[in-house]
Amino acid sequence: MNEEFICRCEEVTRKEIEEAIADGATTVAGVKKRTRAGMGLCQGRTCRRLVTQMLSKHKAAEQIMPDTSRPPVRAITVEEIINSEDR
Amino acid sequence: MQTSDVVIIGGGVVGCSIAYHLGKRGIPTHVIEKDDIAMGTSGACDKAVLLQSKNPGIHLELALKSVKMFPELQKSLDTDIEFLNHGCMIVIQNENQWKVMEGFVERQKKLGLDVKLLDKNEARDRQPALSEDILGSTYSPMDCEANPIYLTLGLYRGAKKHGVKFSLGTKVTGIKLEKGRIKSVETDSGEILCKYVVNATGVYAPTIGRMVGLNIPIVPRRGQIIITEPVPKLIHGGLNCARYITAKFRPELLGTDEMAKLGVGLALGQTENGNLLIGGTREFVGFNKTTTHKALKAILKHAASIVPAIKNVHVIRSFAGLRPYTPDGLPILGEVPEVPGFIMAAGHEGDGIALSAITGRIISEVIADGKPSDDLNIDMTKLSLDRFKNVDVNEFRESHNCYSFAS
Numbered sequence: 303m304n305e306e307f308i309c310r311c312e313e314v315t316r317k318e319i320e321e322a323i324a325d326g327a328t329t330v331a332g333v334k335k336r337t338r339a340g341m342g343l344c345q346g347r348t349c350r351r352l353v354t355q356m357l358s359k360h361k362a363a364e365q366i367m368p369d370t371s372r373p374p375v376r377a378i379t380v381e382e383i384i385n386s387e388d389r
Numbered sequence: 390m391q392t393s394d395v396v397i398i399g400g401g402v403v404g405c406s407i408a409y410h411l412g413k414r415g416i417p418t419h420v421i422e423k424d425d426i427a428m429g430t431s432g433a434c435d436k437a438v439l440l441q442s443k444n445p446g447i448h449l450e451l452a453l454k455s456v457k458m459f460p461e462l463q464k465s466l467d468t469d470i471e472f473l474n475h476g477c478m479i480v481i482q483n484e485n486q487w488k489v490m491e492g493f494v495e496r497q498k499k500l501g502l503d504v505k506l507l508d509k510n511e512a513r514d515r516q517p518a519l520s521e522d523i524l525g526s527t528y529s530p531m532d533c534e535a536n537p538i539y540l541t542l543g544l545y546r547g548a549k550k551h552g553v554k555f556s557l558g559t560k561v562t563g564i565k566l567e568k569g570r571i572k573s574v575e576t577d578s579g580e581i582l583c584k585y586v587v588n589a590t591g592v593y594a595p596t597i598g599r600m601v602g603l604n605i606p607i608v609p610r611r612g613q614i615i616i617t618e619p620v621p622k623l624i625h626g627g628l629n630c631a632r633y634i635t636a637k638f639r640p641e642l643l644g645t646d647e648m649a650k651l652g653v654g655l656a657l658g659q660t661e662n663g664n665l666l667i668g669g670t671r672e673f674v675g676f677n678k679t680t681t682h683k684a685l686k687a688i689l690k691h692a693a694s695i696v697p698a699i700k701n702v703h704v705i706r707s708f709a710g711l712r713p714y715t716p717d718g719l720p721i722l723g724e725v726p727e728v729p730g731f732i733m734a735a736g737h738e739g740d741g742i743a744l745s746a747i748t749g750r751i752i753s754e755v756i757a758d759g760k761p762s763d764d765l766n767i768d769m770t771k772l773s774l775d776r777f778k779n780v781d782v783n784e785f786r787e788s789h790n791c792y793s794f795a796s
């Protein structure tokens with residue numbers, strides 16, 4: 303059970319996330335800072351929901367701040383950005 | 390009502406380092422953090438523990454003393470802070486920069502920094518990914534790095550182990566004085582009686598200062614950073630460019646084009662996992678923490694002119710952090726004589742990770758012994774709030790696009 307990976311990109315286990323919550327994390331961002339969950343290639347698309355679920359056992363769901371979304375949403379190359387139109 | 394000898398406001402790298410040192414001295418300490426550990430600037434920054442980016446003078450002296458403390462931290466903290474001593478190069482792209490860096494390096498050497506200039510071939514031997522078009526670089530084997538988030542968390546856990554109390558998710562809303570001296574700190578979940586208050590709130594320090602009638606000259610200086618997918622080893626040690634040094638200390642010399650306005654200068658490194666961290670900018674935009682397409686594009690264009698191989702790498706994320714900037718770029722440290730018991734520890738600009746260790750030691754000694762120990766040999770007047778007594782703080786804030794106080 304404890305070997306279950308919550309974040310597959312960074313291979314973060316359920317146990318590690320529980321430890322992060324015990325260390326004081328109350329938000330998705332707090333768990334991310336402590337474990338790297340959500341920092342991998344998919345940027346938390348799968349694990350964000352699972353982490354939120356785990357946090358909600360300790361805190362009312364509406365108190366769990368949504369994680370900040372940081373562009374780009376999809377991975378693009380450095381060159382594509384350099385050649386992109388100014389916005 | 391709760392009591393504690395010391396209340397530290399702010400759970401960033403600075404507050405946690407001070408807490409760790411006070412905890413080790415056995416001084417009752419309570420840290421109040423409105424969000425969570427490393428959720429402010431200390432969680433939105435780079436990993437350099439650099440000496441080369443420090444101005445020759447007290448700035449470099451502080452950094453030299455701070456860096457010496459890191460190996461011990463790596464050993465004694467239970468968290469791996471990923472401290473590495475693997476050197477850094479500052480890339481030089483034209484003759485003008487060469488002249489500036491020549492002088493800079495000479496002055497740094499006099500203070501004991503092991504640093505030298507490399508010609509193009511020497512630079513490319515050391516860092517094969519560098520472009521053919523560079524002129525040369527500097528190199529210092531003394532530069533280091535550490536993981537800023539793990540460092541902050543490690544100091545937090547170390548402080549807790551030494552008995553320091555932490556209230557996370559708790560906001561300081563006021564400070565009470567009695568006969569002009571610190572009496573207590575009010576938070577959104579109660580009041581704490583104390584003898585000392587440490588203002589370690591980074592860019593928020595002016596808001597806390599106002600609670601005791603002080604006008605503190607600190608404004609946010611935004612930095613944007615890009616993170617790429619993991620790639621095989623490309624960058625060895627730290628890599629900055631001469632523009633970075635200019636953007637930090639003399640931005641007016643960069644000119645007036647878009648890149649200059651954004652304060653673009655290269656800060657490039659690769660993590661253990663292989664991700665590239667590509668920075669960055671230096672912008673005065675108040676408390677705005679968003680990233681902008683314009684800046685990301687300018688950062689990447691500049692970075693690719695120095696390391697062309699990054700062009701084909703995928704970007705996965707970007708973020709921005711706010712450096713706490715003071716009029717002379719140095720932190721404000723020490724007790725404020727007008728408000729006995731009120732201690733400043735903020736304004737570390739782009740150096741808070743590197744200077745966190747020495748700041749923790751200085752402030753803990755100021756509290757425990759009344760002043761930093763003689764063997765540290767630090768001229769505290771150069772770091773005092775009082776050094777800005779002739780600065781028009783409101784004018785400083787407004788000329789740096791800071792029109793509000795963060796709540």
Ligand SMILES: Cc1cc2nc3c(=O)[nH]c(=O)nc-3n(C[C@H](O)[C@H](O)[C@H](O)COP(=O)(O)OP(=O)(O)OC[C@H]3O[C@@H](n4cnc5c(N)ncnc54)[C@H](O)[C@@H]3O)c2cc1C
Pocket residue numbers: 398399400401402403404421422423424425426427428429430431432433434435436437438439559560561562589590591592593610611612613614668669709710711712713734735736737738739740741742743744796
């Ligand atoms: C893009 C970028 C790159 C950088 N790269 C480097 C680098 O490579 N090397 C280096 O040495 N430095 C670097 N820095 C600088 C470094 O990040 C900062 O100097 C350092 O993090 C400042 O730490 P701090 O503890 O003072 O502030 P913070 O980490 O911001 O901590 C202040 C804390 O105070 C809390 N707070 C505020 N108000 C209240 C209140 N009323 N009640 C309770 N809590 C409150 C906040 O929530 C926050 O957590 C960089 C900065 C940026 C932006």
